[in-house]
Amino acid sequence: MGFCLCNDMEKIRSKKRVFVAMSGGVDSSVTAALLKERGFDVRGIHIKMWSDPDIPCNFKEDRYDAMRVAAKLNIPFETWDFTKEYKIAVVEYMIREYAACRTPNPDVMCNKHVKFGIFLKKALWCGADYVATGHYVRAVPLPRPLSLTKETPPSVRGPKGGARPRDVQLLRGVDNNKDQSYFLWTITQEQLKHCLFPIGDYTKPEVREFARKFGLPTAEKDESQGICFIGEINIREFLKKYIPVKPGKVLTTSGKVVGDHEGLNFFTIGQREGLGIGGGIPYYVAGKNFKTNTLMVAEGPYDEKLFSDELVATNINWISGRPPKLPFSCLARIRYRQPLQKCTVVPKAESPAGSEARQGRRKLKAAPLNVTFNEAQRAVTPGQSVVFYQGEEMLGGGIIT
Numbered sequence: 001m002g003f004c005l006c007n008d009m010e011k012i013r014s015k016k017r018v019f020v021a022m023s024g025g026v027d028s029s030v031t032a033a034l035l036k037e038r039g040f041d042v043r044g045i046h047i048k049m050w051s052d053p054d055i056p057c058n059f060k061e062d063r064y065d066a067m068r069v070a071a072k073l074n075i076p077f078e079t080w081d082f083t084k085e086y087k088i089a090v091v092e093y094m095i096r097e098y099a100a101c102r103t104p105n106p107d108v109m110c111n112k113h114v115k116f117g118i119f120l121k122k123a124l125w126c127g128a129d130y131v132a133t134g135h136y137v138r139a140v141p142l143p144r145p146l147s148l149t150k151e152t153p154p155s156v157r158g159p160k161g162g163a164r165p166r167d168v169q170l171l172r173g174v175d176n177n178k179d180q181s182y183f184l185w186t187i188t189q190e191q192l193k194h195c196l197f198p199i200g201d202y203t204k205p206e207v208r209e210f211a212r213k214f215g216l217p218t219a220e221k222d223e224s225q226g227i228c229f230i231g232e233i234n235i236r237e238f239l240k241k242y243i244p245v246k247p248g249k250v251l252t253t254s255g256k257v258v259g260d261h262e263g264l265n266f267f268t269i270g271q272r273e274g275l276g277i278g279g280g281i282p283y284y285v286a287g288k289n290f291k292t293n294t295l296m297v298a299e300g301p302y303d304e305k306l307f308s309d310e311l312v313a314t315n316i317n318w319i320s321g322r323p324p325k326l327p328f329s330c331l332a333r334i335r336y337r338q339p340l341q342k343c344t345v346v347p348k349a350e351s352p353a354g355s356e357a358r359q360g361r362r363k364l365k366a367a368p369l370n371v372t373f374n375e376a377q378r379a380v381t382p383g384q385s386v387v388f389y390q391g392e393e394m395l396g397g398g399i400i401t
Contacts, residue, residue, distance in 0.1 A: 102383030270379025
């Protein structure tokens, strides 16, 4: 794994050791400060990720801010270079998905493969008891064994109705405007046992106030926007470096030609900006016809072709480690910050995986799911995530196909 701060770690420690992923922003800075205040042995780690060499990058500035915070807190600090791993797991994945005309979520893959993948693995190898990040979520340990009562919700029941074993429950952040559970649906129980999320119990203004209280140099730093390795440039311009342009026609849902496009890969269902269509009518991407290479747009935000009341999800992960008893009703969202929507989740019966799922728990866990919403949803987007909730608890999720 290479050199790390823990090479001289003592055999017996009186304090739990936490490696904090310090991005240089206020959230991860306060995370480190709170953990030190609570008596943990805190180590700051800045993760160097891949960035396009042709695009200006804030890596040096962010790393410097993280170093200044570590110095203020008087904690050890170093940088771990995951450039190669990030490029393979996040950047190349994103390009492949766009090339297949889907709209991926790179933040989900970064959390899965980098922050709670290689970073966690290396931290544990270096002697950490936990890793911590500045995510607005809450990880709550549960007593074991978990007893089963008549009031036990479906999300807590195993496939045969019995109590499911689990250690940690993942809850939404207290701040509804900042809750980031949507991006963590791939996490597992084994990972959660080693994760701390100190700021999930607070609102963003409270986190800012903590930063001022601790005198952190990032207290007033603005939040980063957009995809981290692309920066401020248009994502279409970035993708054109890797995906060939294939022009075609833009048609309304009624069949009227209203313009031209550069390639179906560069558009997202529900997209309004960047369509290059005039006329004063707000157009929204409603679909893609791959046979004719035409982009279908809705005329206005209420065109019925822009809505669907069901979707199919694959690559399912349940936070508990076991699927709930299907079918079951819960809440879900299909994009970050979308209000939670009522839905029913069932196995995708017509798929081979769906029928095989009933033959074993392992297959059931990964089987495709049909999700039917009580109300039609706007812009259901292939490649994005659907994430399931029961009250405050985030149950898991999958990728919309």
